[in-house]
Structure formats: structure tokens, C-alpha cells
Amino acid sequence: xxFLALVLVAGLAAACASTPRHVAPETxxxxxxxxxxxxxxxxxxxxxxxxxxxxxxxxxxxxxxxxVEDGKLTEAQVKADFGATLAALPGRPATFTLYFxxxxxxxxxxxxxxxxKVIAELRRRPLPDIVVIGHSDSVGGxxxxxxxxxxxxxxxxxxxxxxxxxxxRIQAAGRGKRELLVPTEDNVSEARNRRxxxxxx
Amino acid sequence: MRNTWIAVALVAFAVPAFAADxxxxxxxxxxxxxxxxxxxxLPAPVGAALQAKDVIVTGADGSAGVTFTxxxxxxxxxxxxxxxxxxxxxxxxxxxEFEGNLRQGRLAAISGKMVxxxxxxxxxxxxxxxxxxxxxxxxxxxxQN
Numbered sequence: 001x002x003f004l005a006l007v008l009v010a011g012l013a014a015a016c017a018s019t020p021r022h023v024a025p026e027t028x029x030x031x032x033x034x035x036x037x038x039x040x041x042x043x044x045x046x047x048x049x050x051x052x053x054x055x056x057x058x059x060x061x062x063x064x065x066x067x068v069e070d071g072k073l074t075e076a077q078v079k080a081d082f083g084a085t086l087a088a089l090p091g092r093p094a095t096f097t098l099y100f101x102x103x104x105x106x107x108x109x110x111x112x113x114x115x116x117k118v119i120a121e122l123r124r125r126p127l128p129d130i131v132v133i134g135h136s137d138s139v140g141g142x143x144x145x146x147x148x149x150x151x152x153x154x155x156x157x158x159x160x161x162x163x164x165x166x167x168x169r170i171q172a173a174g175r176g177k178r179e180l181l182v183p184t185e186d187n188v189s190e191a192r193n194r195r196x197x198x199x200x201x
Numbered sequence: 202m203r204n205t206w207i208a209v210a211l212v213a214f215a216v217p218a219f220a221a222d223x224x225x226x227x228x229x230x231x232x233x234x235x236x237x238x239x240x241x242x243l244p245a246p247v248g249a250a251l252q253a254k255d256v257i258v259t260g261a262d263g264s265a266g267v268t269f270t271x272x273x274x275x276x277x278x279x280x281x282x283x284x285x286x287x288x289x290x291x292x293x294x295x296x297x298e299f300e301g302n303l304r305q306g307r308l309a310a311i312s313g314k315m316v317x318x319x320x321x322x323x324x325x326x327x328x329x330x331x332x333x334x335x336x337x338x339x340x341x342x343x344x345q346n
Contacts, residue, residue: 023329024305027342033311040335042321054335062329064346082340085278085307088264090228092311093272126247127228201268 021066027081029059029073034092091125093201098156100194103139103148105155108191115156118198119163129201130170132156137193138177138186150174156196223250224288225269229276233260256284259306271297273313273323280345281306286326290315299323308341310334 028043030053040054045068051060057073079086096118098111107115122128134153136145153172161167182192227234227249234245237256243249245257245265257265259281266276271290277283282304290297297315301308303325312334315322321333327343 022346024346025342025344026327026329027340027344028330028332029340031309031338031340033338037337039312039337039339040320041339042333042335043330044332045330048330066329078340081342082278082307082309084264085276085281085309085340088229088231088266088276088278089309089311090266090268090274090276092274093268125228127226129226201272 022064023062023066025064026062027059027073028053028061029057029078030054031078031086032056091200093199094121096121096198096200097195098198099191100152100196102137102189102191102194105148105151115159119160119165122160122163122165122200125200128165128169130160130165131199132160132170132172133197133199134172134174135179135181135193135195135197136177137190138180138184138188140177140187142176146174146176148174149176152194152196156198222252223270224253224285224290225251225267225275227251227265228268229264229266231264232262232279234258234263234265251285253285253288256282258282269299269313271295271299271313271315273299273316274311275301276309277303278307278309281308283308294318297322300326302326303341303343304328305343305345307343309339310341311338312336 028041030039030041032038038054038056040052042050042052043060044050045062048068051070053060057075057078059071059073061069098114099108100106101108132153134149136149153174157170157172160170180193181195182190184190227245227247230245230247235258236243236245236249237258251267257277259265259277259279261279264278268274284302286302287298287300295314295318299315299322312323316334316336320335323334325332325341327341
């Protein structure tokens with residue numbers, strides 16, 4: 001009700017102040033993100049004042065007569081107006097981390113289960129770009145760990161190809177012990193450092 | 202040997218799925234969707250690469266979703282015309298510029314790395330306004346006149 005009153009006042013003020021014109025009506029709105037994150041947009045209507053919108057479903061409308069109104073849409077309105085558009089948004093880039101047994105390119109039992117979720121996620125994307133980056137802990141020399149980490153990445157790549165992901169969409173690289181997740185001294189066995197990151201876009 | 206591995210890794214990262222001029226990839230394409238590139242009209246199947254200055258045009262049954270190189274996501278709904286007026290992105294510094302132009306129809310977007318680095322580096326123009334994006338998810342409609 002308050003919003004309606006504001007709109008009426010704003011509409012009257014604008015109608016008195018400016019000469020009538022005819023434009024395509026426009027709507028700008030902030031939509032809450034997947035994790036409930038609410039962003040910010042700044043709308044500058046031509047010849048008007050800039051308006052910062054930073055609440056969920058907060059909106060600005062430019063009406064056919066060129067006047068501007070600020071308010072809020074409902075979730076239902078956004079779904080009704082933008083349902084087909086929102087449904088066409090590609091999947092968000094995602095990162096998964098899987099862990100390995102010491103000195104091997106074999107996943108831990110927990111990570112084997114996790115891998116099934118990764119594959120399910122990949123299959124939901126029509127054309128995934130996948131980068132697999134292998135890492136090791138600091139046990140052993142640089143060259144040994146470069147090879148081990150690449151072997152881990154390659155093993156994951158082959159597993160994904162075996163599950164039906166096209167080979168040309170997956171790149172594999174090894175970073176050895178150059179990028180420890182948990183910083184340690186050299187030659188320390190650390191399970192959290194024996195991992196691959198799978199980045200999917 | 203070590204240097205060889207580094208070189209291999211660098212090459213692998215330097216040559217991703219995108220060629221130099223490509224700014225994004227069509228990831229979702231439903232119904233009638235075309236890319237207007239200069240005087241050419243191209244089909245826009247899943248996997249089609251987009252360049253700066255391309256215009257995405259959808260029919261009454263069309264919708265399309267694009268992933269840009271900075272990880273921003275943009276989709277357009279039916280009866281929409283969306284032009285990529287400007288796009289640049291440096292994957293090292295995350296500096297860039299994205300100016301989209303929704304001439305008609307509906308758009309939904311989730312901003313990416315360049316907006317995280319520099320708020321309002323992504324802008325959406327419409328016939329009557331210009332909108333700066335500070336992040337992250339938003340919708341825009343330009344209704345029929």
C-alpha cells in the first residue's frame with residue numbers, strides 16, 4: 001500500500017515535470033542468488049536520477065510514458081515474467097576436490113563416492129569445459145611429485161572419458177607439490193594435499 | 202625435465218577452449234536462436250562461439266544461455282535482441298569491460314570475475330537507460346512498444 005502511494009506520488013510528480021513521451025516499458029530487478037546472496041545494480045534512466053537497488057526482488061520500472069517508479073516485485077512475478085529466461089542460464093562454474101591414497105593415483109574410499117556426484121553434475125551440463133589439476137603432498141622430490149600429480153589428473157580425466165564425457169572437453173595438468181592446500185615442511189605426508197581440483201565451466 | 206612439465210602446464214592453460222577472439226560460448230540453445238555477426242546470420246547451437254559485436258536474436262519459442270570468459274552468465278528469453286557492444290577480459294588481472302545492449306525482450310545474468318574485481322565494469326544498456334552491475338544476479342526486460 002505504501003509502495004502504491006509512493007508510485008502515485010512519483011508518477012504525478014514526473015507527469016507534471018516532464019513532457020509526455022512514449023517509450024518501451026522497461027524493468028530492472030535484483031534476483032537473490034543460489035546461496036541467498038543479494039546483489040546490487042545501479043539504474044540510470046535517460047535524463048533521470050541514478051537509483052541503486054540492493055534488496056531481493058528490488059526493482060525499477062520505466063513506464064510507457066517515460067516516468068520511473070521504484071518498488072519491489074514478488075518472487076512469483078519474477079518467475080512468471082522471467083521463467084523461460086532464468087531457465088536458460090547456464091550452470092554456474094563449479095569446483096570439486098577429490099583426495100588420493102599416499103603415493104598413488106587411486107582415490108580414497110570417500111572420494112570414490114564423491115566422484116559419482118561429480119559425474120552426475122557434469123552430465124547435467126550440455127557442453128562442459130573441464131580442467132583437472134592434480135596435486136601432491138611434499139613427500140619426495142619435485143620431479144616425482146610433478147609426475148604423480150599429473151598421473152592423478154590423467155587418471156581422473158580417463159575416468160570421466162570412460163563415463164561418457166567427450167575427451168576434447170577435458171584438460172589435465174599436474175602442479176606437483178607447488179601448491180600445497182595445507183602448508184607443510186618438505187617431506188611431510190599430508191592427506192589433504194594429495195588431491196585433484198576439478199573445475200567445471 | 203621439470204621445465205618441460207612447467208612448459209606443458211603453461212601451454213595447457215594458455216590454450217583453453219576459447220580462441221583469442223571468442224568472448225563466450227553458447228551453452229543453452231532452445232527453439233529459434235541466431236547470431237548476427239555483421240551482415241551474416243549464423244545458427245547458434247550449443248557450442249557456438251561468440252565474439253564482441255555479435256547480436257543474439259531469439260524467436261517466439263527461443264531462449265539462449267551464454268558463459269563468458271570471465272565466468273559471467275547471461276541468458277535471453279523469447280523475442281529478444283541482445284548485442285554484445287563491448288567485451289574484453291584479462292584472465293591474469295581480471296580487469297575488463299562488458300557492455301551489453303538489450304534492445305528488446307528479456308535477459309537474466311549472473312556477473313563474473315571482472316565485476317568482482319571492478320564493480321560496474323559490466324553494464325547493460327536498454328533503449329531508455331543504462332544499468333551498472335555491482336553483482337551478482339539480476340533480470341532486465343524491455344517490453345514491446
